[in-house]
Amino acid sequence: MAPRVSEEHLKQRRANIMSAATNVFIEHGYERTTMNHVMDAAGVSRGGLYQYFSNKEDLFEAILEERLSDEAVNTAHMLKTTESHWDLLMQLLFGEEGKPDAKMDSLAPSKLEFFITGRNVERRREYGRKRYELGVRLYADVIKAGQDSGEFSNRFDSELIARSIITFIDGLALEDAILAENAVQLEKQSSLFVEYLKMAMNV
Amino acid sequence: MAPRVSEEHLKQRRANIMSAATNVFIEHGYERTTMNHVMDAAGVSRGGLYQYFSNKEDLFEAILEERLSDEAVNTAHMLKTTESHWDLLMQLLFGEEGKPDAKMDSLAPSKLEFFITGRNVERRREYGRKRYELGVRLYADVIKAGQDSGEFSNRFDSELIARSIITFIDGLALEDAILAENAVQLEKQSSLFVEYLKMAMNV
Numbered sequence: 001m002a003p004r005v006s007e008e009h010l011k012q013r014r015a016n017i018m019s020a021a022t023n024v025f026i027e028h029g030y031e032r033t034t035m036n037h038v039m040d041a042a043g044v045s046r047g048g049l050y051q052y053f054s055n056k057e058d059l060f061e062a063i064l065e066e067r068l069s070d071e072a073v074n075t076a077h078m079l080k081t082t083e084s085h086w087d088l089l090m091q092l093l094f095g096e097e098g099k100p101d102a103k104m105d106s107l108a109p110s111k112l113e114f115f116i117t118g119r120n121v122e123r124r125r126e127y128g129r130k131r132y133e134l135g136v137r138l139y140a141d142v143i144k145a146g147q148d149s150g151e152f153s154n155r156f157d158s159e160l161i162a163r164s165i166i167t168f169i170d171g172l173a174l175e176d177a178i179l180a181e182n183a184v185q186l187e188k189q190s191s192l193f194v195e196y197l198k199m200a201m202n203v
Numbered sequence: 204m205a206p207r208v209s210e211e212h213l214k215q216r217r218a219n220i221m222s223a224a225t226n227v228f229i230e231h232g233y234e235r236t237t238m239n240h241v242m243d244a245a246g247v248s249r250g251g252l253y254q255y256f257s258n259k260e261d262l263f264e265a266i267l268e269e270r271l272s273d274e275a276v277n278t279a280h281m282l283k284t285t286e287s288h289w290d291l292l293m294q295l296l297f298g299e300e301g302k303p304d305a306k307m308d309s310l311a312p313s314k315l316e317f318f319i320t321g322r323n324v325e326r327r328r329e330y331g332r333k334r335y336e337l338g339v340r341l342y343a344d345v346i347k348a349g350q351d352s353g354e355f356s357n358r359f360d361s362e363l364i365a366r367s368i369i370t371f372i373d374g375l376a377l378e379d380a381i382l383a384e385n386a387v388q389l390e391k392q393s394s395l396f397v398e399y400l401k402m403a404m405n406v
Binding site: 109112113115116117119125126128129132133156160161163164166167168169170171172174175177178179180183184185188189192193195196199200 | 312315316318319320322328329331332335336359363364366367369370371372373374375377378380381382383386387388391392395396398399402403
């Protein structure tokens with residue numbers, strides 16, 4: 001059995017690479033980022049990088065997965081203790097503050113590129129679908145729990161509401177990536193969508 | 204002055220090229236389509252094609268513009284005569300039937316490619332923004348007219364509701380292009396969004 005210290009150390013190095021790579025993807029987008037950029041940013045050798053990630057796709061998927069699984073773990077934990085499923089839903093949507101703001105996830109344009117340029121590759125497509133379903137599950141679980149507790153109306157199916165939330169976020173991310181600054185009115189649009197949800201769920 | 208017949212003839216040839224090109228874009232997507240594809244599909248020579256369109260971008264923009272301006276003309280016309288702004292809004296959203304269905308505009312994936320791959324080119328960005336604003340205007344005019352006539356509630360700003368509609372359509376188009384077939388549940392999601400609108404506009 002390998003010593004525990006070494007395992008911790010390897011984990012930490014992997015985390016450092018992912019953190020540096022995230023910044024590189026944010027700066028250059030998915031297509032234009034190369035493994036060389038990541039080596040430079042993380043201060044590791046080619047061997048040091050490829051020990052953890054076999055290519056750019058592998059590295060990007062690891063970043064996406066970590067983010068989604070962090071959210072899933074947090075949400076599952078909070079579902080057990082929360083008194084307001086609405087607050088939890090708003091935090092899931094807008095981060096800790098739970099309020100719409102004018103900021104978009106800075107990795108969003110890279111994610112769009114990743115899925116759109118790869119949309120005709122079966123593996124990428126399947127990966128996108130799995131990820132989409134996980135996202136739907138995450139929101140649907142919170143909505144369902146709120147419906148079961150009587151906090152939300154049962155009028156609409158929790159999973160369908162969850163899908164509509166993700167569709168709206170995807171639309172905002174797309175427009176934010178494509179259009180000139182401020183054209184999208186992120187904050188106002190998000191606030192209006194929250195009103196739609198309130199009416200649909202009778203909050 | 205050139206004879207009228209010749210002008211009509213030129214217009215018709217241009218329309219034929221655009222119609223053939225639309226099918227080529229639907230089949231190959233924007234990036235992979237070449238002017239050679241279009242020549243073959245339209246049965247015209249290189250000279251015959253370049254007489255009308257100086258490059259692929261020019262041709263694609265002409266197709267987009269024709270579609271949007273057709274919609275704008277139709278809508279302006281119907282705004283004068285319609286008895287139900289709600290029906291008009293639904294037709295604008297879902298076509299003549301005015302009901303959600305499981306079909307997405309087949310040119311949508313090419314449009315996404317066009318705007319996303321060009322998002323760092325100032326000209327394309329500006330073009331996307333102008334197009335977005337025209338779309339917002341189209342929906343906002345119908346909603347505003349319905350609000351002014353008392354058919355819709357004034358609770359939310361007509362332009363903001365219009366933006367939310369376009370965001371939702373963009374999100375659906377994106378997911379439809381990326382995900383495996385049927386994962387998006389286009390029809391169900393569209394129906395739910397219509398319910399959101401009904402509540403927001405008190406229909």
